[in-house]
Amino acid sequence: xxxxxxxxxxxxxxxxxxxxxxxxxxxxxxxxxxxxxxxxxxxxxxxxxxxxxxxxxxxxxxxxxxxxxxxxxxxxxxxxxxxxxxxxxxxxxxxxxxxxxxxxxxxxxxxxxxxxxxxxxxxxxxxxxxxxxxxxxxxxxxxxxxxxxxxxxxxxxxxxxxxxxxxxxxxxxxxxxxxxxxxxxxxxxxxxxxxxxxxxxxxxxxxxxxxxxxxxxxxxxxxxxxxxxxxxxxxxxxx
Amino acid sequence: xxxxxxxxxxxxxxxxxxxxxxxxxxxxxxxxxxxxxxxxxxxxxxxxxxxxxxxxxxxxxxxxxxxxxxxxxxxxxxxxxxxxxxxxxxxxxxxxxxxxxxxxxxxxxxxxxxxxxxxxxxxxxxxxxxxxxxxxxxxxxxxxxxxxxxxxxxxxxxxxxxxxxxxxxxxxxxxxxxxxxxxxxxxxxxxxxxxxxxxxxxxxxxxxxxxxxxxxxxxxxxxxxxxxxxxxxxxxxxxxxxxxxxxxxxxxxxxxxxxxxxxxxxxxx
Numbered sequence: 001x002x003x004x005x006x007x008x009x010x011x012x013x014x015x016x017x018x019x020x021x022x023x024x025x026x027x028x029x030x031x032x033x034x035x036x037x038x039x040x041x042x043x044x045x046x047x048x049x050x051x052x053x054x055x056x057x058x059x060x061x062x063x064x065x066x067x068x069x070x071x072x073x074x075x076x077x078x079x080x081x082x083x084x085x086x087x088x089x090x091x092x093x094x095x096x097x098x099x100x101x102x103x104x105x106x107x108x109x110x111x112x113x114x115x116x117x118x119x120x121x122x123x124x125x126x127x128x129x130x131x132x133x134x135x136x137x138x139x140x141x142x143x144x145x146x147x148x149x150x151x152x153x154x155x156x157x158x159x160x161x162x163x164x165x166x167x168x169x170x171x172x173x174x175x176x177x178x179x180x181x182x183x184x185x186x187x188x189x190x191x192x193x194x195x196x197x198x199x200x201x202x203x204x205x206x207x208x209x210x211x212x213x214x215x216x217x218x219x220x221x222x223x224x225x226x227x228x229x230x231x232x233x234x235x236x237x238x239x
Numbered sequence: 240x241x242x243x244x245x246x247x248x249x250x251x252x253x254x255x256x257x258x259x260x261x262x263x264x265x266x267x268x269x270x271x272x273x274x275x276x277x278x279x280x281x282x283x284x285x286x287x288x289x290x291x292x293x294x295x296x297x298x299x300x301x302x303x304x305x306x307x308x309x310x311x312x313x314x315x316x317x318x319x320x321x322x323x324x325x326x327x328x329x330x331x332x333x334x335x336x337x338x339x340x341x342x343x344x345x346x347x348x349x350x351x352x353x354x355x356x357x358x359x360x361x362x363x364x365x366x367x368x369x370x371x372x373x374x375x376x377x378x379x380x381x382x383x384x385x386x387x388x389x390x391x392x393x394x395x396x397x398x399x400x401x402x403x404x405x406x407x408x409x410x411x412x413x414x415x416x417x418x419x420x421x422x423x424x425x426x427x428x429x430x431x432x433x434x435x436x437x438x439x440x441x442x443x444x445x446x447x448x449x450x451x452x453x454x455x456x457x458x459x460x461x462x463x464x465x466x467x468x469x470x471x472x473x474x475x476x477x478x479x480x481x482x483x484x485x486x487x488x489x490x491x492x493x494x495x496x497x498x499x500x501x502x503x504x505x506x507x508x
Contacts, residue, residue, distance in 0.1 A: 006264065009264070010267070013267070013268065013271060017271050028412065031396065034401075034402065035399055035400070035402075036396045036399060037396050037397070037398075037399030037409060037412075038396070038397075038409050038411075038412055041399075041407070041409035041410075041411065041412065042401065042407075042444075044410070044411065045407055045410075045441065045444050045445060046444065046445050046448050047445070048326075048445040049445075050325065050443075050445055050446055050449070050451070051324050051325045051454070052321060052324075052325055052446075052451075052454045052457050052458070054446075054451045054452075054457060055457070074460075076460065076461065076462050077460040078457055078458060078460075080321070080457060080458055081317050081457075081458040081459075081460050084324075085321070085324050085325070108361075109315045109316065109317070109360075109361045110313055110315040110460060112361070112364070113364060114313075114314065114362060114363075114364045115364060115365065115368050115371060115374055116314060116341055116343070116362065116365075116374040116375060116376055117313045117314065117376075118310050118311065118312075118313065118375075121313055121461075162368065
């Protein structure tokens with residue numbers, strides 16, 4: 001064997017050894033234990049302090065409030081949504097108290113009228129709706145209800161009312177097309193108002209020869225469809 | 240061990256006039272391995288033993304995801320506020336783990352998207368309602384992609400996917416190079432202004448291991464955000480995924496997001 005071969009081998013062996021030792025110093029501890037990352041990072045991430053205790057913790061002590069809340073309209077709203085982070089209150093219940101907002105600012109975050117909000121979500125105009133009166137003087141925040149039965153449909157169906165008010169159907173009261181049982185006002189979801197069911201209902205005006213009302217022939221005008229499949233009755237087309 | 244050292248010493252003393260035979264070569268190699276072994280053991284063995292203590296939570300049993308129902312979001316911003324508090328994100332509208340976008344689509348096909356202070360303090364009503372065809376809120380956050388581009392590009396392995404499907408950042412190891420911020424197609428990452436490392440949504444991993452839901456889900460008043468297991472176990476998310484037709488953001492990028500939307504408009508990307 002030529003002399004340089006063992007020497008080269010020795011050099012290579014030394015290089016490999018140096019590489020292994022260098023890798024030992026350069027690659028951080030626990031790298032690659034689970035995947036291509038430092039497994040110890042999980043420990044430091046898991047060790048982060050939590051600020052929100054979770055509603056399960058709250059109900060251990062505040063079970064009465066929980067019962068009221070679950071029976072009312074805020075049953076899906078967890079405690080810390082309004083009262084803020086409460087993990088420190090759980091740790092020291094007597095010394096650190098969570099927020100108990102009593103003004104109007106927090107309520108309007110959800111209940112101020114905004115057309116982007118889903119239809120049917122209860123919304124008010126905070127400027128016009130009993131200004132300066134704290135919401136909780138009329139509404140129990142844990143199980144809010146309208147304090148009086150709404151007089152107008154627009155109290156709840158504001159978006160529809162606003163659209164209808166600028167449409168060709170502005171002068172028609174809601175009761176022209178819908179019959180709302182009295183119970184619907186007190187308990188909206190128990191009884192639904194009626195809706196027109198057939199083309200003839202619209203035809204009562206639009207198939208007659210009445211001045212100022214667009215006319216169609218119900219027999220020839222797209223007889224396979226109901227009127228409201230193309231036209232939105234609360235905001236019909238202008239032409 | 241003593242014999243190995245002797246062999247090495249002999250080789251050191253007379254490197255020139257002595258030729259290595261096979262026996263000596265093997266001896267030297269064994270000596271080298273003997274030196275390297277403690278180093279290797281130190282790298283792999285000790286931390287493995289240390290990690291074995293903290294194993295009440297088994298990540299292999301979970302596969303997390305989030306569901307978002309666009310029709311339920313009221314844009315109150317409680318999720319953004321809670322996330323910022325829970326994760327100690329700086330109170331700066333440019334740096335949030337989650338945010339809410341408001342889409343206003345007008346009858347003349349104009350689309351307006353805004354996110355005022357990330358939606359943290361809610362949204363004022365638009366100046367005019369005239370001509371609005373449709374409008375809705377879209378909560379967004381890290382999609383915790385199964386094929387996460389940010390994980391692929393990280394040059395040091397500081398961002399990674401856990402066994403339960405959460406994409407996390409190793410704060411102590413991140414070098415702040417911003418590659419991941421460039422790579423994320425959803426704009427879900429930012430450079431933390433104080434720590435100078437990449438910041439992002441963690442699905443509140445520190446809460447998950449305790450069996451809690453992320454802070455944004457905890458405070459969502461309308462149930463627009465749901466959290467749970469994607470497969471295997473009956474959770475609110477499993478029900479949500481069963482009864483809704485689901486969309487994900489930018490499906491053509493094949494990132495396989497774990498955040499699923501219901502009732503999402505095609506305009507949203």
